[in-house]
Amino acid sequence: MAKQEYDVLVIGTGAGGGASIWRLCEQLAGSGKRIGVVERGDLFLPTNVSNIPTMNGANFRLYAPPEMKMIGNRLPEYAGAKVVYALGGRTLFWGAVTPRMPLSELVKWPVPIEEMDLYYKIAEQVMNVTTSYTQDSSITEVLLNRLWAHGYPEADKLPIAADLAQTSYGKLHSNVLFSSITFLAKALSRRPFDLAVNTPAVEVVTDKGKVAGVKVMTLDKGPFMIRSKHVIVSASALQTPRILLNSGIPGRSIGHYLTNHSYLVATASVSTKGFDDPVGALGIIIPQTEGRPYQLQLQGPEQYFNYHFDHKPIKTEWGISFFYASGLVESRYENYVYIEPGNRDEYGLPEIQVKFAYSSKDEAVVQEMYAAMQRAAERMQVDIATLDGTPAICFFTPGTDYHESGTCRMGVDPDTSATNLYGEIHSVSGLFIADNSVLPTIGAANPTLSTVALAIRTADHIVRRLG
Ligand SMILES: Cc1cc2nc3c(=O)[nH]c(=O)nc-3n(C[C@H](O)[C@H](O)[C@H](O)COP(=O)(O)OP(=O)(O)OC[C@H]3O[C@@H](n4cnc5c(N)ncnc54)[C@H](O)[C@@H]3O)c2cc1C
Known part of the structure; x- marks a missing residue:
């Protein structure tokens, strides 16, 4: 060269x-x-x-x-x-x-x-950006419907850069993510x-x-x-x-x-009693809007967002591996x-x-996110764990x-x-x-x-x- x-x-x-x-x-x-x-x-x-x-x-x-x-x-x-x-x-x-x-x-x-x-x-x-990654997943559909019904019309399936096409006629589509x-x-x-x-x-x-x-x-x-x-x-x-x-x-x-982004992560779980099984993958985004200087994102359940070969047990209580808020930073x-x-x-x-x-504005956004995660969790009937009586929501470095x-x-x-x-x-x-x-x-x-x-x-x- x-x-x-x-x-x-x-x-x-x-x-x-x-x-x-x-x-x-x-x-x-x-x-x-x-x-x-x-x-x-x-x-x-x-x-x-x-x-x-x-x-x-x-x-x-x-x-x-x-x-x-x-x-x-x-x-x-x-x-x-x-x-x-x-x-x-x-x-x-x-x-x-x-x-x-x-x-x-x-x-x-x-x-x-x-x-x-x-x-x-x-x-x-x-x-290959798609929102079909969680298509037909009952956990995503139920939680999204709860959000839509309770003041979050902009909540949506998570867009993922994932190639979901079938391998056929010599064209390989095995490289999903x-x-x-x-x-x-x-x-x-x-x-x-x-x-x-x-x-x-x-x-x-x-x-x-x-x-x-x-x-x-x-x-x-x-x-x-x-x-x-x-x-x-x-x-x-x-x-x-x-x-x-x-x-x-x-x-x-x-x-x-x-x-x-300022970054808050919650330890949370949801009861899937009565959901269609298998519950599928959870992928939801609540985007930033004019009045909302942060984005909420949910992925899971537990380690099962990405496809792999582990057996997925039948359970009625699932952890949400990734319930996080990212905040606007000036x-x-x-x-x-x-x-x-x-x-x-x-x-x-x-x-x-x-x-x-x-900045002080950034810190105010973090406070807002902290309350917003609890509010959205309540609307989705998601339980945020508590530690000594306080919601287990961590503020990351x-x-x-x-x-x-x-x-x-x-x-x-x-x-x-x-x-x-x-x-x-x-x-x-x-x-x-x-x-x-x-x-x-x-x-x-x-x-x-x-x-x-x-x-x-x-x-x-x-x-x-x-x-
Ligand atoms: C675990 C993880 C999860 C993430 N998830 C998401 C997500 O879901 N969505 C999202 O939008 N973003 C996500 N990100 C962030 C995303 O990866 C970055 O935004 C993106 O990769 C940035 O692209 P870039 O080209 O700026 O830098 P990079 O992807 O970091 O690429 C920089 C390249 O430059 C090379 N390089 C560095 N110094 C030199 C040098 N001196 N000479 C030659 N080469 C050099 C590096 O080796 C590297 O190849 C995630 C990141 C991580 C680590």
């Missing part, structure tokens, strides 16, 4: 990187343009961990930790953070819950709503691209305000330069600013406006990622540090939601945003960002579908530029 000059070089293969690679390969299928990809991690798994037939909650906890590295122990204000260095990034482990951003958030974005609608459609199609590996496979089926794994990018190289390439390291710590006319950095909302700041890319917003300059030049990793990349605190975003947010004003509305860094022509970093706001919704939609849009913009 050091001998080529690429038309586009992508850093990272998670949700944002994978989506850009797929779209570039699809749109440039017959063109002879050169596409390169560098990935810090190795091939860990060729699919989402939850597609492994023997995977269940207990195995997930055993299996995931070696690749999901806690970095929070050195980030006191962001102690829940984890990083995944692997081909496919965090999408190897994600839950594939894929709501759109609510309109009340999208109106704040610099991209026209109609255009977002189009790119959401493309993203939903390529990721989506991961970015599917993007890479779809890309490769359209045209070749060069891929280097175990190759951390450490610096973006620029020349007279234009991107010139990327300095990367080999496993034996040798540096080399890969030249490219366009570079897309998709290393995640914590790692992308790390690379940009290490490269001296100018922009006062780079690393700033770090947002995530996008503030004061929350940011910065680098510590005196503290470097094995490749010479400065470590990051995070400055993060919830910042970073535990894995939804960090906004650290290179897009916008029109270079003073308050890092990129323009196509994800291109304001001060460097040809340098693009396509991962959670560019999201202008994330409201209370899971962010990844929006990242994918924007990454596809950025790829289309680059394709137009390439002519």
Whole structure:
């Protein structure tokens, strides 16, 4: 790769990187343009961990930790953070819950709503987003009906990026829960691209305000330069600013406006006496609305949301594995990622540090969520367990939601945003960002579908530029 000059070089293969690679390969299928990809991690798994037939909650906890590295122990204000260095990034482990951003958030974005609608459609199609995952499940239907009957008309089945089609006529559909590996496979089926794994990018190289390439390291710590006319950095909302700041890319917003979700999780159960058996999978979302600055989500029962080979007992009392609330966190300059030049990793990349605190508005949302979870539970006839007489609802450490975003947010004003509305860094022509970093706001919704939609849009913009 050091001998080529690429038309586009992508850093990272998670949700944002994978989506850009797929779209570039699809749109440039017959063109002879050169596409390169560098990935810090190795091939860990060729699919989402939850597609492994023997995977269940207990195995997930055993299996995931070696690749999901806690970095929070050195980030006191962001102690829940984890990083995944692997081909496919965090999408190897994600839950594939894929709501759109609510309109009340999208109106704040610099991209026209109609255009977002189009790119959401493309993203939903390529990721197989469906609400049919819980089709005919009595536990989902009964609880949804209770919500609809008691003041939650917007409650809905959980949208999941899951391929539910049958394998037939030679077309494989065995990879149910989506991961970015599917993007890479779809890309490769359209045209070749060069891929280097175990190759951390450490610096973006620029020349007279234009991107010139990327300095990367080999496993034996040798540096080399890969030249490219366009570079897309998709290393995640914590790692992308790390690379940009290490490269001296100018922009006062780079690393700033770090947002995530405040995160409450309840221990709860429901009586399914009288429900049709088997009760099926539970997947419900109560989305953010104008008056509700949070989202509620229920999954279960117990470990049975994902399909697998465990016998499911007949029971009339089921635990809800995941009853949680994600709250809107203000996008503030004061929350940011910065680098510590005196503290470097094995490749010479400065470590990051995070400055993060919830605002008083964010804390008020948490209080609201706490009451809202109890209210919704009562309407669904779900029992929240108690501990010493208090509802067992835990407030998780910042970073535990894995939804960090906004650290290179897009916008029109270079003073308050890092990129323009196509994800291109304001001060460097040809340098693009396509991962959670560019999201202008994330409201209370899971962010990844929006990242994918924007990454596809950025790829289309680059394709137009390439002519
Ligand atoms: C357990 C779990 C469950 C989740 N569930 C959901 C969910 O249901 N719905 C949802 O919307 N979101 C969910 N998320 C969050 C979701 O995974 C992220 O929003 C999404 O993956 C972010 O995509 P990204 O491209 O920004 O980053 P990532 O997916 O983290 O990808 C970053 C990529 O960059 C690579 N990289 C990093 N540094 C370098 C470097 N220096 N050089 C080269 N490569 C580099 C990494 O190896 C990785 O491949 C979940 C996350 C976890 C961990």
